[in-house]
Amino acid sequence: MKQRTLWPVILITGLAVTACGSAAPTQSSSGDSSSKIVVWDWKSGEPGVASYIEKAKADFATKHPDVTVEFVAQPFDQYYTLLGAATQSGKGPDVMLFNGGGQIRDRVNDLLPLDPYVAEDKQRLAGWDAFSKDGKIYAAPVTLQGHPIYYNKSIYQKAGLDPANPPKTWDEFAAGCATIKKATGAKCFALGNKEGFGIQFFMSGLGPGILTPEEYDAWIAGKRDWTSPHVKQIFSLWKKVNDDGLNNDGANSTALFNDAFAIFNTGKAATIIGLMSDVGHWKDFGEFLGADNVGVMAAPVVTSGATPVLPYDGGIGYGVAKSAKDPQLAADLVRSLTSTGALSAFYAGAGAITSDTTIEVSQGAPAVAAIVSRIKGGKPALHVALSSKTLDLMGRLSQKLLSGSASVDDVVEQLAASDKVS
Amino acid sequence: MPIGGSSPAVGSAEAERATGTEIERPVRGLPGKTSRGVRAERLAPFVLVAPAVLIIVALRLWPLLLGVNFSFTGDGERNGTAVGFDNYAELLGDPLFRTALGNVGWLVVLLPVAVAIPGLLATFIYLRVPGHRVFRGVYFFPAVLSPVIVGAIFNLMLGYDGPLNTALAAIGLGPVDWLGDADIAMFTVTGVHIWATFGMALVVFLAGFSTLDTALLDAARMDGASLPRIIWHVIIPSLSRTLQFVFVTTMIGMLTSMFGLLYVMTSGGPEGSTYLPEFYVWIQQGQMNRPALASAASTVLFLIMLVVGILQVSVLRRAGSED
Structure with a gap:
């Protein structure tokens, strides 16, 4: 008896020990042969981007026919956790997708500076800043992400306002909101601040109408004066908009993704500060409201001297790992992933505003033309300049402002302290 | 297995004897x-x-x-260098982590409620209230639902313009922002957690009741004791061991398995009021890229769990020795 149980036990032990060593890493360790490139992203599994991936692969195959490219789609929730673990254990991919801003800047130690490889693309593509740190480029932008202010033209029409001429100043805007409320019952803003993202959209969407151009540029350059009256005004306006009943009810328990978008889509609110790519953008709204009913307005001017610009940054982009076996090959793949042909397919398939400024969009919805025409004069979004820690804090403090449990001065003081540390 | 002497085994044993x-x-x-x-x-x-x-x-x-x-190493630029107790100092200084610990305290305070509900309902089922068979199934049903589904259901139910507030408005009560008000969100989520998990405790209670001496109950009834008195003087003392067990397991359940609900229902908000240590660990590791700080937080969580675990062991041992 004992003897006969002994052997299975040893066998199982052996299995248990060896199995736990090899089962965990699912992706291949990127190649004993250098003729394979592994790409990590969270996009390639989506149906809307299939043609984009196809185009990019085809473009790459014409340059390097003998190299295979493997796309590994990871769940976005855990993408950076998985990426960090894989990189630390030396099993990370060669090429990987990043969100612009803090997510990539926190990880540049593991990335290859791409400046020599992408010099030719610098003019054609926009949005490089979000993927750069200390003057070096770490990823090539694929999409642009920004915060246009969308409005529902049919609600404007119903309220007797001119949908072709959206309000230019805050006073006009607020008066228009009152008219809309009276005529249609719709709220002014669809706001979701459950995740604390609402304030980020508000700051970046309306900030260009509050800060003067000098203040704006200084903010982006890292010289943020949190004590300036205009910065405080961003937060006092945030509070005032809610106190005056311009937002939908229960903003703190409404998820921005995607409950707030649904409020706008169903015509319960006339305006929303949305996105340019992925979700909550012109294409999503157009599907519900009709493409011709989705308008884009510049930020209403709150303080004289402010010149509203479109706030946008590089949205997502591909970078190359420092540990890539053949950096030139990997960089070529990044260039294929940002080629005009591939990005045209991305625009057509997923409705993303891509980084390529040469793509023809005049056939598309009016909202696209309105957004793309503003890209040239656009500036980086205000909230993207902040660290993820400060953004997290700002999310919580913004909820306190809405519920009335913190004052604007208090909030600005805490944010200044957090911004100074990070 | 006991029939070890069947022919193939004997055969192999003999073959091996032959080879020595x-x-x-x-x-x-x-x-x-x-x-x-x-x-x-x-x-x-x-x-x-x-x-x-x-x-x-x-x-x-x-x-x-x-x-x-x-947890004794640094993050970011100090990655890999020993930093002593810096992470723990940062944890203590972080109001968010203090909120998370405070919420653990709230869970302890709410523990009697979480135990009393299944206890009372099990008592009613045991006392054969009309429809007790149906209730037994209905009460257990939420326990088989995943927290994500429960969270999604209650997100709809408790929305600002959701059915519950509509019902409240119908009887003239103002809308309550169940998940958006920092003062009540934690209680809302805890309430949903209790709703979703009390079925398990109920089953344990029912198992405990099956060992109850019915003669005592009958005697109490003969003496004309009212229901509250029967519960207080007969049922609770007889079930003391079951009660202790349910207390400890419910506490552990609250500390370790509310992540799914928090993630779906509040994401730690509003104002960070629904953070629990494990949610904090996840945010620091996954969102803030601070694995070392997350390690420190999870070490603290481990220590809390250790205290609860030791409590559990001692309670169970004492309960066992009463036998």
Whole structure:
């Protein structure tokens, strides 16, 4: 008896020990042969981007026919956790997708500076800043992400306002909101601040109408004066908009993704500060409201001297790992992933505003033309300049402002302290 | 297994005897005759527990030690350098982590409620209220739902313009922002958690009732005791061991399995009021890219769990010795 149980036990032990060593890493360790490139992203599994991936692969195959490219789609929730673990254990991919801003800047130690490889693309593509740190480029932008202010033209029409001429100043805007409320019952803003993202959209969407151009540029350059009256005004306006009943009810328990978008889509609110790519953008709204009913307005001017610009940054982009076996090959793949042909397919398939400024969009919805025409004069979004820690804090403090449990001065003081540390 | 002497086994044993395999020897004869047999006998227990020990060491203790070790290193630019207790100091200074610990305190305060609800309902089922069979099934049903589904359902129910507020408005009560008000969100989520998990405790209580001495109940009834008095003086003392068990397991459940609900229902908000230590760990590791700080937070969580675990062991041991 004992003897006969002994052997299975040893066998199982052996299995248990060896199995736990090899089962965990699912992706291949990127190649004993250098003729394979592994790409990590969270996009390639989506149906809307299939043609984009196809185009990019085809473009790459014409340059390097003998190299295979493997796309590994990871769940976005855990993408950076998985990426960090894989990189630390030396099993990370060669090429990987990043969100612009803090997510990539926190990880540049593991990335290859791409400046020599992408010099030719610098003019054609926009949005490089979000993927750069200390003057070096770490990823090539694929999409642009920004915060246009969308409005529902049919609600404007119903309220007797001119949908072709959206309000230019805050006073006009607020008066228009009152008219809309009276005529249609719709709220002014669809706001979701459950995740604390609402304030980020508000700051970046309306900030260009509050800060003067000098203040704006200084903010982006890292010289943020949190004590300036205009910065405080961003937060006092945030509070005032809610106190005056311009937002939908229960903003703190409404998820921005995607409950707030649904409020706008169903015509319960006339305006929303949305996105340019992925979700909550012109294409999503157009599907519900009709493409011709989705308008884009510049930020209403709150303080004289402010010149509203479109706030946008590089949205997502591909970078190359420092540990890539053949950096030139990997960089070529990044260039294929940002080629005009591939990005045209991305625009057509997923409705993303891509980084390529040469793509023809005049056939598309009016909202696209309105957004793309503003890209040239656009500036980086205000909230993207902040660290993820400060953004997290700002999310919580913004909820306190809405519920009335913190004052604007208090909030600005805490944010200044957090911004100074990070 | 006991029928070890079936022909193939005997056949193989005999074949091995023919080739002179020594290890087989203790099986054949009575054990302990030779020194080799004694040694094999002595080693056998160690070999038998080896898989369990190896699994625990490799998958539990080693990661635990690594985690504690990481908690004394830095993040970002200080990655890999020893920083002493800096992470713990930062934790103590972080109002968010203090909120998370405070919420653990709230869970302890709410624990009696979480135990009383299944206890009372089990009592009613035991006392055969009309429809008790239906209730038994209905009460257990939420326990089989995943927290994500429960969270999604209650997100709809408790929305600002959701059915509950509509119902409240119908009887003239103002809308309550169940998940958007920092003062009540934690209680809302805890309430939903209790709703989703009390079925398990109910089953444990029902099992406890099956050991109850019905003669005592009958005697109490004969003496004309009211229902509250029966519960207080007969049922609760008889069920003291079941109660202790449910207390400890419910506490552990609250501390370790509310992540899914928090993630779906509030994401730690509003104003960070619904953070629990494990949610904090996840945010720091996954969102803030601060694995070392997350290690420190999870070490603190481990210590809390250790206290609860020791409590559990001592309670169960005392309960066992009463037998």
